[in-house]
Amino acid sequence: MRLRSPFATLTRRGAVLGLAAASLFDRTAMAADAETIAFDSLYKSFGVLGFEFSDRVTALRGQEVRITGYMAPPLKPESHFFVLTREPLAICPFCQSDADWPVDIVVVFMKNETAMVSAGRKVVVTGRLEIGSATDAETGFVSQIRVTHATFALA
Numbered sequence: 120m121r122l123r124s125p126f127a128t129l130t131r132r133g134a135v136l137g138l139a140a141a142s143l144f145d146r147t148a149m150a151a152d153a154e155t156i157a158f159d160s161l162y163k164s165f166g167v168l169g170f171e172f173s174d175r176v177t178a179l180r181g182q183e184v185r186i187t188g189y190m191a192p193p194l195k196p197e198s199h200f201f202v203l204t205r206e207p208l209a210i211c212p213f214c215q216s217d218a219d220w221p222v223d224i225v226v227v228f229m230k231n232e233t234a235m236v237s238a239g240r241k242v243v244v245t246g247r248l249e250i251g252s253a254t255d256a257e258t259g260f261v262s263q264i265r266v267t268h269a270t271f272a273l274a
Contacts, residue, residue, distance in 0.1 A: 152183060153183040153184055153185040153245050154179055154182060154183070154184050154185070155184070155185045155186070156175070156176065156179065156184050156185070156186050156248070157186065157187075158186075158188065158205040158223045158225075160173050160175055160176065161173060161176055161223055161225075161264060162176075162223070170263075172250050172264075176248070176250060176264070177250065179248050180248055180249065180250050181247060181248065181249070182247065182248055183245065183246070183247060183248075184245070184246070184247075184248040184266065185243060185244065185245045186203065186225060186243075186244050186266065187241060187242070187243045187244075187274050188203040188204055188205055188225065188241070188242065188244070189203065189204050189205070189206060189207040189208065189238070189239065189240070189241055189242070190202075190203065190235060190236055190238065190240060190242050190271075191203070191204050191208045191224075191238065192208060192238040193235040197232050197233065197234050197235065198229075198232060198233070198235060199228060199229050199231070199232045199233070200226060200227060200228045200229060200255070200258070200260075201226075201227050201229075201235060202224050202225070202226055202227070203224065203225040203226075203227050203242070203244055203266070204223075204224050205223055207238060207239040208238060224262075224264075225244075225262075225264045225265065225266055226255075226260065226262040226264070226265045226266075227244050227246065227265070227266045227269045227271070228246075228255075228265060228266070228267045228268070228269060229269050229270070229271075230246075230268050230269065230270060233271075236273065240273060241273070241274035242271045242272065242273060242274055243271060243272050243273075243274045244266050244269050244270070244271045245266075245269065245270055245271070246266040246267055246268050246269030246270065247266065247267045247268050247269075248264075248265075248266060249264070249265040249266075249267055250263065250264050250265075251263070253265065
């Protein structure tokens with residue numbers, strides 16, 4: 120009796136479905152490799168003389184991170200960026216003076232233009248951490264902490 124290899128019946132469709140499943144697993148594995156950071160751990164100190172990034176955030180610069188927070192009300196329904204906050208905001212942060220802004224916000228630049236979720240919904244953001252003052256050329260928005268090449272999911 121001759122045993123048949125399980126690969127002998129592999130069809131093109133089966134191979135394509137297998138590769139698609141493997142790529143989904145790879146993305147899940149990469150997101151699982153992201154270091155989790157929290158709003159409480161962004162700064163070592165913050166006061167009238169300025170701020171200092173925490174040692175952990177400084178060490179994670181340029182690496183894949185995950186952070187959970189709330190999407191601030193966006194300027195438009197679809198965008199390539201949004202502001203992530205510790206607590207939900209009911210007002211557009213761009214419509215207020217900088218004195219009304221929370222000190223611990225993270226600007227999120229998406230991989231692609233994406234439909235935003237309604238304010239007050241908790242999201243988990245995954246992307247590359249960037250720190251230090253930077254001005255976005257398109258919007259003129261100045262940020263200290265950014266997550267770039269990002270994706271998000273509802274928490």
